Amino acid sequence: MSNNMKFKRKIVTIERYILENQPDYARGDFTNLLYDIAMAAKLIANKTTRAGLADILGSAGEVNVQGEEQQQLDVYADRTIFRLCDHTGRVCAMASEEHEDILEIPSEFQKGRYVLVYDPLDGSSNIDVNVSIGTIFGIYRCVDWANRGRVEDCLQPGRKLLAAGYVLYGASTMLVYSTGQGVHGFTLDPHIGEFLLSHPDLRFPDPTYYSANHGYYQRWSEGVQAYTSWLQGNQQEEKDAPQGLSERYIGSLVADFHRNLLKGGVFMYPGEKNKPNGKIRLLYEAAPLAYLAHHAGGYASNGQQSILDLTPADLHDRTPFFIGNTRLVQKAEDFIKRLD
Numbered sequence: 001m002s003n004n005m006k007f008k009r010k011i012v013t014i015e016r017y018i019l020e021n022q023p024d025y026a027r028g029d030f031t032n033l034l035y036d037i038a039m040a041a042k043l044i045a046n047k048t049t050r051a052g053l054a055d056i057l058g059s060a061g062e063v064n065v066q067g068e069e070q071q072q073l074d075v076y077a078d079r080t081i082f083r084l085c086d087h088t089g090r091v092c093a094m095a096s097e098e099h100e101d102i103l104e105i106p107s108e109f110q111k112g113r114y115v116l117v118y119d120p121l122d123g124s125s126n127i128d129v130n131v132s133i134g135t136i137f138g139i140y141r142c143v144d145w146a147n148r149g150r151v152e153d154c155l156q157p158g159r160k161l162l163a164a165g166y167v168l169y170g171a172s173t174m175l176v177y178s179t180g181q182g183v184h185g186f187t188l189d190p191h192i193g194e195f196l197l198s199h200p201d202l203r204f205p206d207p208t209y210y211s212a213n214h215g216y217y218q219r220w221s222e223g224v225q226a227y228t229s230w231l232q233g234n235q236q237e238e239k240d241a242p243q244g245l246s247e248r249y250i251g252s253l254v255a256d257f258h259r260n261l262l263k264g265g266v267f268m269y270p271g272e273k274n275k276p277n278g279k280i281r282l283l284y285e286a287a288p289l290a291y292l293a294h295h296a297g298g299y300a301s302n303g304q305q306s307i308l309d310l311t312p313a314d315l316h317d318r319t320p321f322f323i324g325n326t327r328l329v330q331k332a333e334d335f336i337k338r339l340d
């Protein structure tokens, strides 16, 4: 019986799954940190489902370090994750897309060995219109135990991730994570308040979709434009062009990635002529999803090399981003190398 079938017949909570499948090095701290994130996901999901009802909807009127207006839900998600993880003794520092500097552990609490980086609310332009949004997270080990809790702990390449995942607040809420032993998806049963294993061992199937914001086509490089034409099946570009890919773009990276993970495909947010690094943040978005893609049999690139090999110089570095089925992403690298 396949693993898939075996688990489909069982009710497995995320708590039990995390405990029974923890990596060899994991002691209680690592396992409990993952569980803390699952708890944060439930609290945030509880707010997102009420977004159209409560006064939470709308802008907080603040502007984040990326120069974008924050929504109240961003603020809530950001604070919830921090508050769940700041006092447990499991984490020595955190970094959130919403803060310029690292988030230090308050002095009254102990620092642990792990580092948590997160995009608390991804796809925030979709909050007000009832379209799927998400949370992305990555977990590293501190680089220097004696001096733990510094920005250096956060500035690590994706290759060093111990775990990564995302939460998708969609028609249902899902948490998808990996500790390097496959990628597993859990769906929140809102009636019992538990994430239940629903998608064990996710792997990219043959591609169905490509995802990009075509509104920016004119801003893309020649290589990216030719690659797009290849994705659309243009055999003149190269004889091995895929046939029958359909286009889907939500504008919430988590939702676009999730759909492509389930259905196969490629997502890209390339550099633009006046914005060579594009929009996607290396630390909070690209690296954790690249880690998941890798463990689901896929690949993520900046157009030249694996995202997992890029070390951020700054917490808020951005990177061109191509992610999904390995062959499709490598093809982007080919076009860029040849034409740009």
Ligand code: AHG
Residues within 6 Å of the ligand: 068, 097, 119, 121, 122, 123, 124, 125, 213, 251, 252, 253, 254, 269, 279
């Ligand atoms: P965030 O809401 O965390 O700032 O991220 C938004 C990102 C990402 O989710 C999405 O893929 C991209 O912005 C969409 O950008 P465009 O509207 O430029 O296509």
Ligand code: MN
Residues within 6 Å of the ligand: 119, 121, 122, 123, 253, 285
């Ligand atoms: Mn984001």
Ligand code: MN
Residues within 6 Å of the ligand: 097, 119, 120, 121, 122, 123, 124
């Ligand atoms: Mn965000």
